[in-house]
Every structure is written in C-alpha cells, then in structure tokens.
Amino acid sequence: MLWFERPFLAxxxxxxxxxxxxxxxxxxxVMPKAPASPCQLYVHVPFCEVLCPFCSFHRVRYNPAKTRxxxxxxxxxxxxxxxxxxxxxxxxxxGGTPTVDAEELLETLAxxxxxxxxxxxxxxxxxxxxxxxxxERYRVAGVTRLSVGVQSFDDxxxxxxxxxQKYGNGAQIRERLAAAHGIFPTLNVDxxxxxxGQTLAMLDADLDTLLALEVDQISFYPLxxxxxxxxxxxxxxGRSDPHLRHxxxxxxxxxxxxxxxxxxxxxxxxxxxxxDEYIIDQDDYVGVGSGAFxxxxxxxxxxxxxxxxxxxxxxxxxxxxxxxRELKLKERMRYDYLVRLFGGELKxxxxxxxxxxAFALRMAPELAAMRLIGATRHDxxxxxxxxxxMYCWVLMMAExxxxxxxxxxxxxxxxxxxxxTWNEEAKVPVSAIGRLTPEVKS
Ligand SMILES: C[S@@+](CC[C@H](N)C(=O)[O-])C[C@H]1O[C@@H](n2cnc3c(N)ncnc32)[C@H](O)[C@@H]1O
Ligand code: SF4
Numbered sequence: 001m002l003w004f005e006r007p008f009l010a011x012x013x014x015x016x017x018x019x020x021x022x023x024x025x026x027x028x029x030v031m032p033k034a035p036a037s038p039c040q041l042y043v044h045v046p047f048c049e050v051l052c053p054f055c056s057f058h059r060v061r062y063n064p065a066k067t068r069x070x071x072x073x074x075x076x077x078x079x080x081x082x083x084x085x086x087x088x089x090x091x092x093x094x095g096g097t098p099t100v101d102a103e104e105l106l107e108t109l110a111x112x113x114x115x116x117x118x119x120x121x122x123x124x125x126x127x128x129x130x131x132x133x134x135x136e137r138y139r140v141a142g143v144t145r146l147s148v149g150v151q152s153f154d155d156x157x158x159x160x161x162x163x164x165q166k167y168g169n170g171a172q173i174r175e176r177l178a179a180a181h182g183i184f185p186t187l188n189v190d191x192x193x194x195x196x197g198q199t200l201a202m203l204d205a206d207l208d209t210l211l212a213l214e215v216d217q218i219s220f221y222p223l224x225x226x227x228x229x230x231x232x233x234x235x236x237x238g239r240s241d242p243h244l245r246h247x248x249x250x251x252x253x254x255x256x257x258x259x260x261x262x263x264x265x266x267x268x269x270x271x272x273x274x275x276d277e278y279i280i281d282q283d284d285y286v287g288v289g290s291g292a293f294x295x296x297x298x299x300x301x302x303x304x305x306x307x308x309x310x311x312x313x314x315x316x317x318x319x320x321x322x323x324x325r326e327l328k329l330k331e332r333m334r335y336d337y338l339v340r341l342f343g344g345e346l347k348x349x350x351x352x353x354x355x356x357x358a359f360a361l362r363m364a365p366e367l368a369a370m371r372l373i374g375a376t377r378h379d380x381x382x383x384x385x386x387x388x389x390m391y392c393w394v395l396m397m398a399e400x401x402x403x404x405x406x407x408x409x410x411x412x413x414x415x416x417x418x419x420x421t422w423n424e425e426a427k428v429p430v431s432a433i434g435r436l437t438p439e440v441k442s
Pocket of ligand 1: 125150191
C-alpha cells in the first residue's frame, strides 16, 4: 500500500460521489443534439444467467420473453437516434451478458451496421457462450473484439464468485479460450485481482495461464466495491486485503509488460489498434438500453433503470433517457484529465484546443498534487503517467466506477420489486425511473 493511499482514496470518494449526483431537471426535451461527426454507441444488455455477488453493473436474471421485448426496444431506440441525426463509428455491446440471446444480438448488430458507417464492434460474453459456431456468426456480423469475462482460473475463487457451475471451471475456460483465439482481431479476457482469499500464488497461476494462452488483450481490474454494496458482497465472498492491492498490481505489470503494452492503466494489448473499453477516443458517446449513461456535448445523461419503464418509453417513441446533468467547465476538465491520462498521456495540443490557458489555471491544484506524489511527468508535448502514476490512476478509475456503481445500486434498490418478481405492474417510484418524465406514473 502506498503511504498516501488512504487519504487519496478518501478525497476521491468524496469528489466522485458529488460528481455523480444528477440534479433535478424539468426540461421536456431530453434527447441530446446530434454531434457533427460519428460518435461511439454503447448498447446495454442487462440479462445474465447467474448474478455474480461482486457485480454492481445493471444486470437482472435472464428471462427469454423479457429479453426479446427488450432487444426490440433497443432497436427502436437505435432508430430514434438515427432519425435524430446520430451516426455511430464504434459500437460497444456490454452487460450483463449480451450473448444470452444470439439471434436478437445478431439482428441488433445488423441494424446498427445498416444505419451507420461502423468501424469496430466489441461484444462482451461469458465462457459458457464460447461455442465456435456462434463465434463464427458474430465474426461474420462484423464483431472485431470479443471480451470474455473470466475473473480467475482458480476453481476455489470461481466457486466463491458463484461462477463455477454455470460458466465453467478453470480448465474448461482455458480450453474454450484457446479454441476462440484467432477468430476476431481482438480477443480480450477480463480478470479481477485482489479478490477475497486470492493469494499472490493464485495470481501468479492466473498470469501463467494467460501468458501461455497468448490472448490479444488482458483487462485486469482491481476488485471494485460500491460503498452501498460492500456489506452484501463481503457477506457472500469475504473481505479482500487492501494491503495486497499494490503488490498484486506491480506483479501484473512485471509479468505482463514484457509481452504486452499498456493500452490503459489496467488494460494490456499485444498489438496496436486494439482499444480499451474505458478509453474514450471520441468526445461523445451515446448509451442505449436501460441503465446506460451517455456523454454528449458536455452533458451526462442516464436512462431509466426500470426495464418495464424503458420498454414502455421506447415503444411510445421516446428515448430511454430520464436524467440529465450539465457538466461545469471544471468538471469537464477533470473528466478529461482522468480519462485521457488513464490511457497514458494527455497531449498539450489537445488541452489547448479544448480549454486554452484556463486548464492550467483551473486545474493547478490537481496538476501540482499529482506531480508532487510522482504520479505524472510533464514532458514538452504531453503530461504522462509514471509507473507509480499507473497505480494511482487504477485507484482513481476504480473510485470513479465505485461512484457510478453506487448510483446503479441506489437505482436498482428502488426497482427491487420489478427485478425480483418480473412483475409488469410492480410499483416503481417516479424518483427511480426518472425526473424528466412526469407523465409516467408506474
Ligand atoms: C460487467 S461484466 C459484463 C460481461 C460478462 N457478463 C462478464 O461477466 O464478464 C464485465 C466485466 O466487469 C468486471 N467486473 C464486474 N464487477 C466488477 C467488480 N466489482 N470489480 C472489478 N471488476 C468487475 C468483470 O471482470 C467482468 O468480466
Ligand atoms: S459479472 Fe457479468 S455475469 Fe456476473 S453478474 Fe456481472 S454482468 Fe452478469
């Protein structure tokens, strides 16, 4: 653990929690205005066959009929954006588990490609869906990156995460990954470090397996826990040791970096041209589906977390957006500073074009603090992360996602009745489904 880790995390927690607060807004017009050039599209598919205890993403138990209705709504919403002038160059389908219904997913990808000049398509999946015939269909459908959630190859840890039964044991996952290699330009594997009960020896064994598999990309996340979900997670999985986090991260860098380059502080790629899902090249991105976030023209948007409400809204010709928050100049600067440096560097030319001299003035305390603790280096052309800075940015990004996950947990708590019973008529308070739609009462 670094000497400043505790106070550093306390400050971040406070800052990010405030940044994620959506203000009340009664504006009727909630669809963002289309930017001039194509932007990123994020498609959220919240269904999973098993709900892992550590996960705070917006996910619900798989239900075939609900899933079909939901995908139909997704396609309607995508058409709505197209009609409003949006074009998409890069598409990311995340979840949940987007591959729970292959036919629906394929139909959705075909629609997006028919409407926009799509360059890349990334989809997330789980190891039990690595059927070679299905993968071939995804390749033909234009998928350029397949991201497989593995977390660990250790059977004890997989059992603790409730993933062993449904998603397969370590040996099975290894075999399926080996067979999937080479089908897509990028095969990414999602891993987690600093899991409760995970030792350095277990981490080393996971790294041995990954390096032997020679997958194109490895994303190694620290275990993230939204404050509101911490107790529940610890009750089912145990507590992770914060003192091991830095040691484990250093071990990952030590073992992975010779063969891979850091595409971001927690994503390592073999080749060039691969991307980390958390690096935002374009300024704007649109999220469709329930519980998706968008960032367009300096404002953040969130869609309703109620699946029933989402489907009804879209079937009625509206987007899923129910909340909006205009980011202040300083918040935009901070967001850029966080996200760009997470990718390794922030070019001075980029800062000058977007903010001029105001950036150095407004961001002076943050810039000085990160330099002082040895996290950044100020080169003539860019600000860059140092090795220590990579770990700081892992902490920062993790705290940012903890704040996002806190919002998700709170929203989902409001719609518990709907999620638990799949009841169409479950009473969902308006505060949970959105403040911009006073016409909706259920
Ligand atoms: C949200 S899942 C969606 C894809 C797929 N369902 C899966 O399980 O991989 C994407 C990845 O997020 C990561 N993830 C989810 N919850 C996490 C947490 N609490 N901390 C760290 N990473 C997490 C896992 O590595 C997971 O593979
Ligand atoms: S980790 Fe993946 S499979 Fe597990 S609940 Fe989260 S989204 Fe679903």
